[in-house]
Amino acid sequence: MFNKILVANRGEIALRVIRACRELGINSLAVYSEADEQSLHTHAANEAICIGPAPSDQSYLKRDRILSAAEIANVDAIHPGYGFLSENAEFAEQCETCGIKFIGPKANAIRLMGDKATARETVKKSKVPTVPGSDGPIENENEALNVAQKIGFPVIIKAVAGGGGKGMRVAHNAVAFAKEFTTARNEAEKAFGNGAVYIEKFIEEPRHIEVQIMADSYGNVVHLGERDCSVQRRHQKVIEEAPSPFATSSMRDAMGKAAVNAARAVKYENAGTVEFLVDKNGNFYFIEMNTRIQVEHPVTEEITGLDLVQLQILIASGEKLPFKQSDIKFSKHALECRICAEDPERNFMPSAGMVDFFHMPGGRGVRVDSHVYSGYRIPPNYDSMIGKLIVVADNREKAIAKMNRALGECEIRGIKSNVEFLRKITNDPYFQSGDVTTKFIEDFFERNKNRQLKE
Numbered sequence: 001m002f003n004k005i006l007v008a009n010r011g012e013i014a015l016r017v018i019r020a021c022r023e024l025g026i027n028s029l030a031v032y033s034e035a036d037e038q039s040l041h042t043h044a045a046n047e048a049i050c051i052g053p054a055p056s057d058q059s060y061l062k063r064d065r066i067l068s069a070a071e072i073a074n075v076d077a078i079h080p081g082y083g084f085l086s087e088n089a090e091f092a093e094q095c096e097t098c099g100i101k102f103i104g105p106k107a108n109a110i111r112l113m114g115d116k117a118t119a120r121e122t123v124k125k126s127k128v129p130t131v132p133g134s135d136g137p138i139e140n141e142n143e144a145l146n147v148a149q150k151i152g153f154p155v156i157i158k159a160v161a162g163g164g165g166k167g168m169r170v171a172h173n174a175v176a177f178a179k180e181f182t183t184a185r186n187e188a189e190k191a192f193g194n195g196a197v198y199i200e201k202f203i204e205e206p207r208h209i210e211v212q213i214m215a216d217s218y219g220n221v222v223h224l225g226e227r228d229c230s231v232q233r234r235h236q237k238v239i240e241e242a243p244s245p246f247a248t249s250s251m252r253d254a255m256g257k258a259a260v261n262a263a264r265a266v267k268y269e270n271a272g273t274v275e276f277l278v279d280k281n282g283n284f285y286f287i288e289m290n291t292r293i294q295v296e297h298p299v300t301e302e303i304t305g306l307d308l309v310q311l312q313i314l315i316a317s318g319e320k321l322p323f324k325q326s327d328i329k330f331s332k333h334a335l336e337c338r339i340c341a342e343d344p345e346r347n348f349m350p351s352a353g354m355v356d357f358f359h360m361p362g363g364r365g366v367r368v369d370s371h372v373y374s375g376y377r378i379p380p381n382y383d384s385m386i387g388k389l390i391v392v393a394d395n396r397e398k399a400i401a402k403m404n405r406a407l408g409e410c411e412i413r414g415i416k417s418n419v420e421f422l423r424k425i426t427n428d429p430y431f432q433s434g435d436v437t438t439k440f441i442e443d444f445f446e447r448n449k450n451r452q453l454k455e
């Protein structure tokens with residue numbers, strides 16, 4: 001087992017990993033930017049090293065500085081969390097070269113899944129259903145239009161290097177296509193330094209359902225059930241739950257098997273997520289695989305009773321998966337709300353600054369993963385998520401009631417947050433009925449447009 005792990009991240013996920021290390025009796029080393037000196041992760045770890053100024057490209061993305069910190073502190077492994085360097089194949093490779101275990105898959109698997117067009121082609125060979133679309137990236141506009149016409153409008157143009165819902169444009173007809181194609185390419189170039197795009201059929205009003213997988217280095221792969229992440233704003237998840245209110249047990253089995261096949265196709269190791277879109281008839285299509293731990297992993301933890309981050313560490317240290325597929329049992333219903341420092345009344349504009357007062361709910365079945373405390377100053381440099389509120393109860397109805405109660409107990413002063421917005425969603429009859437597609441928030445605004453969000 002490892003003696004010391006460097007946590008190459010910040011915020012709630014850094015804290016989550018540090019907590020897992022403590023429980024396993026492993027020392028942790030935090031790295032932090034100048035803006036994060038007062039962040040909880042910096043103080044919770046056994047040791048901490050400053051790796052540079054606030055902007056991520058001068059700190060959390062600086063591979064050489066993180067590796068120097070690792071060498072100075074003599075760590076034997078690095079946990080990358082999510083975002084930042086977590087899906088950077090060169091970084092995973094550099095860790096290996098330095099004799100430091102990267103807690104995640106091998107560089108080759110990251111590379112194959114990191115390019116979304118290649119990922120599609122790779123899993124297709126393993127009989128995983130994919131959304132109808134182009135064979136690989138397309139550069140030429142005329143050729144792209146031909147493909148779009150062949151698969152039929154509407155289509156979605158997506159960045160090969162995409163992530164975080166960026167670089168995606170929908171075209172409803174041939175006239176709009178040229179403009180959207182150019183915009184998508186420009187956006188992708190700007191966001192990812194790679195303008196390559198591919199085309200998929202735009203699935204109307206799908207559900208986003210993803211499957212958690214876990215694989216060891218001996219070829220054992222299991223799935224830990226699905227998460228429904230259909231509640232999204234601008235293609236970014238807002239509320240997640242497990243199990244999906246839409247999935248039947250035969251769907252769960254079929255998606256689970258497809259996810260395991262996708263993982264096997266790239267000799268996957270460690271925790272990963274295979275994402276699918278599901279149409280109203282229950283047909284599911286692979287869209288991408290995230291080769292890291294995800295923000296929403298706690299809902300899976302709550303219905304399986306497993307600690308996914310501890311499992312990541314055990315597997316990386318060379319242990320075998322301690323269970324078989326048939327040992328995994330699902331019980332109860334879990335929901336997660338992403339609490340963000342943003343102003344829903346001003347188009348969700350980020351709201352950084354001093355948090356004068358921060359009180360989070362408690363009680364049975366309530367979990368809060370957050371790095372924020374009263375008197376903490378949220379730096380403007382990073383993601384606006386300031387915590388996750390997770391609840392678990394016997395069934396979905398009770399979980400929603402618990403979430404509603406818990407959101408009502410949140411007190412955040414000094415900055416704006418989306419807590420009231422989240423609470424309104426939990427009060428929405430469509431959400432409560434489980435009739436939720438990726439268009440839910442758009443429809444929710446439409447239904448409530450004459451009402452003050454503040455009410």
Ligand code: ADP
Nearest residue numbers: 162163164165166200201202203208235287438
């Ligand atoms: P990212 O890597 O940026 O998160 P994804 O490929 O995971 O991008 O897609 C994010 C979201 O965008 C999906 O959950 C879904 O809401 C929407 N989306 C992506 N592809 C399609 C598609 N072919 N049809 C309809 N919606 C899509």
